[in-house]
Structures are given as structure tokens and as C-alpha cells.
Amino acid sequence: MKIEDIKFEQKASQRIYNDYMKRIKKATSSLSKINQDDIYMEFNSHIYESIQHKNKTNEIDSLLDIIEKLGIPEEVLKPLIADKKLEQATKTFNPVHVFKALILNFTNGVSYIFFFVLYLFLFGFVFLIFAKIFYPSLVGLHIKPDSYSVFILGIVNPESDLKKQTIEVLGNWFIPVMLLSIVLFYFLITLLLKLKKSINQKTLS
Amino acid sequence: MNETFVTNWKSQVKKGTLTFIILNVLKNSEYYGYELIEQIRKHTEIEIAEGTLYPLMNRLKTEELVDSKWVEQETGIPRKYYSLTEAGIETLSQMNIYWENLEKSIKKIIQ
Numbered sequence: 350m351k352i353e354d355i356k357f358e359q360k361a362s363q364r365i366y367n368d369y370m371k372r373i374k375k376a377t378s379s380l381s382k383i384n385q386d387d388i389y390m391e392f393n394s395h396i397y398e399s400i401q402h403k404n405k406t407n408e409i410d411s412l413l414d415i416i417e418k419l420g421i422p423e424e425v426l427k428p429l430i431a432d433k434k435l436e437q438a439t440k441t442f443n444p445v446h447v448f449k450a451l452i453l454n455f456t457n458g459v460s461y462i463f464f465f466v467l468y469l470f471l472f473g474f475v476f477l478i479f480a481k482i483f484y485p486s487l488v489g490l491h492i493k494p495d496s497y498s499v500f501i502l503g504i505v506n507p508e509s510d511l512k513k514q515t516i517e518v519l520g521n522w523f524i525p526v527m528l529l530s531i532v533l534f535y536f537l538i539t540l541l542l543k544l545k546k547s548i549n550q551k552t553l554s
Numbered sequence: 555m556n557e558t559f560v561t562n563w564k565s566q567v568k569k570g571t572l573t574f575i576i577l578n579v580l581k582n583s584e585y586y587g588y589e590l591i592e593q594i595r596k597h598t599e600i601e602i603a604e605g606t607l608y609p610l611m612n613r614l615k616t617e618e619l620v621d622s623k624w625v626e627q628e629t630g631i632p633r634k635y636y637s638l639t640e641a642g643i644e645t646l647s648q649m650n651i652y653w654e655n656l657e658k659s660i661k662k663i664i665q
Contacts, residue, residue, distance in 0.1 A: 350624055350626070350632060353630040353631055355631065387634075388608070390624070390632065390634070391587060391608055391634050392608070393631060394586065394587065394588070394631055394632065394633055394634060395587050395588050395604070395608075397629070397631040398586070398587075398588035398589070398631075398633070399588055402588070402592075418603070418604045418605075419604050419605040420603055420604070420605035420606070422605075425603075425605030425606060425608075425609075426605075426609070428609040429608060429609035429612055432609065432612060432613065432616065433612070436616070
């Protein structure tokens with residue numbers, strides 16, 4: 350559907366309107382094009398219909414009234430963008446969308462902080478792959494051979510006692526195991542997000 | 555009288571019943587955003603922060619309680635009409651029963 354902007358008689362009104370709509374565009378820029386257009390058109394329609402129903406003779410006064418009642422785009426659209434981003438993230442499995450959705454939903458509950466920590470682990474695995482390439486003898490899964498009670502996934506200081514007491518068990522399998530962990534972790538997080546989303550919806554209804 | 559307490563309580567009641575009111579307004583007819591706000595104002599005298607209606611409508615859509623469609627207008631600015639879905643109608647009838655029972659109980663307590 351074609352997006353038609355509202356035409357105002359006064360230059361100042363046009364500028365205020367253009368500025369407001371630009372802010373809506375900017376606030377929604379992280380969403381898909383369809384969602385961006387949908388939100389833009391809905392606010393555009395709201396402004397247009399409100400102006401038609403206002404009896405005020407002064408165009409600027411009417412527009413300022415309407416915009417004030419609609420609210421600051423960045424604040425008013427925050428929950429809508431967070432919801433839409435979460436929808437997009439759980440549909441597409443795209444890591445960038447998942448990461449952005451988590452950031453946007455940070456304030457929506459402690460569970461999202463938990464998800465965020467899980468996501469950090471995922472980046473940790475990526476980091477370890479690079480670390481393994483640069484320091485092959487220091488990075489790995491280090492286990493104490495006698496007890497199996499101590500294990501370290503990561504880098505061990507070559508001069509520490511821990512290095513002497515533990516052996517690295519994965520060897521050349523370290524990078525493939527890390528890659529597999531990344532994939533598994535990623536799907537786990539996205540599936541948990543999906544589950545969380547459906548629980549949210551059930552609680553709402 | 556603790557006026558702040560009453561004001562806060564009123565705002566909580568309004569917030570808590572807004573979804574219920576919207577669904578009931580949509581029971582008889584489909585409305586576009588601005589019109590929906592006007593209807594809420596007319597029936598309940600509740601002044602809602604207009605921008606907050608749209609995130610709420612999106613949630614109701616995700617819940618599959620309402621549906622929406624864009625309708626082209628001669629003016630060139632299309633309207634997005636909202637209507638209740640089948641699930642929305644059923645959910646609302648359950649909500650209405652609950653509300654009526656609650657209302658009866660509260661009336662008894664007030665007397």
C-alpha cells in the first residue's frame with residue numbers, strides 16, 4: 350500500500366508533522382519494512398483523522414494537541430517495538446534480531462536478563478574458538494585426571510598450578526565441539542524465547 | 555480522604571479494564587484507531603494516552619483476539635479497521651460473565 354503523507358497549509362505545521370513522522374521512522378528502524386510501514390501508516394492515519402475531527406481553526410494548535418496526546422514516539426512505541434522484535438526474532442532465528450529483541454525486552458522482566466546471560470555464553474564459545482587458534486596449547490577443556498571434580502573450559506595460565514594438575518581432553522576436537530555448542534545453545538535460547546513468549550501470552554489472556 | 559490513593563486506584567482500575575472495554579466496544583462494530591478512542595471516551599469517559607492504544611491493539615492481535623485490515627480511503631490516507639475474531643468473541647463472552655459475577659459480589663459488599 351502506498352504511503353501518502355499529510356499536506357498542511359502552514360509551513361510550520363508541515364515541519365512539525367515531518368519531524369514527528371521522521372522520529373517514528375527512526376524509532377522503528379530496527380523492525381522489518383512491513384512492520385515499519387504499518388506503524389508509520391497507523392500513526393499517520395491517526396493524525397489525519399484527528400485533524401479532520403478537530404474544530405479548531407488554527408492548524409498548528411490542532412497538530413500540537415494531537416501530537417501531545419499521541420506521546421513521544423520513542424517512548425510510546427517502545428513496547429510495540431519490543432513485541433514486534435521478539436516476534437521477528439523467534440520467527441527468523443536470526444542472531445542479530447534475537448540479540449536486539451533481548452536488549453529491547455531487558456526491562457520486561459528478570460527472565461530476559463537470564464536470556465541475555467545465556468547469549469553472552471554463546472559469544473564466549475565464539476571467543477574460545479579464536480583463542481584456541483591463537484593459543485592452541487593453553488585453551489581447551491581442562492580436567493583434573495584423578496577426580497574429574499575440576500574442569501575449566503577456557504584459557505589456563507601456563508605457569509599456574511592448575512595447568513600442572515589438569516590435562517586437556519578435547520585436543521583437536523575443541524573447535525568442532527565449540528561450534529556444535531554454539532549451534533545447540535543458539536537453538537536452545539531461541540526455543541526458550543518462543544516458550545517464554547507463549548507463556549507471556551497465556552498470562553495476559 | 556487520601557486523594558492520591560484514590561487517584562492511583564482509579565488509574566489502576568482504568569488500566570486493568572482497558573482491554574475489556576476495547577473488546578466490548580468492538581463487539582458490535584469494527585473501528586479504526588481514532589474512532590475506537592472516541593468510542594472509549596464516549597462510553598466510559600476514560601481519557602487514554604492515545605499512543606498507547608496501538609501497542610495494546612498489537613498485543614490483542616498477537617493473542618488472536620482481534621484482527622485488522624487496511625481500507626483505502628478517497629482521501630489517500632488509509633484506515634486500519636479492527637474487529638473481533640471468533641476467538642475474541644468467545645473470550646469476551648467469558649470475560650463478561652466473570653465481570654457480571656464480580657459486579658454482583660462487589661455490590662453485595664458495598665451495601
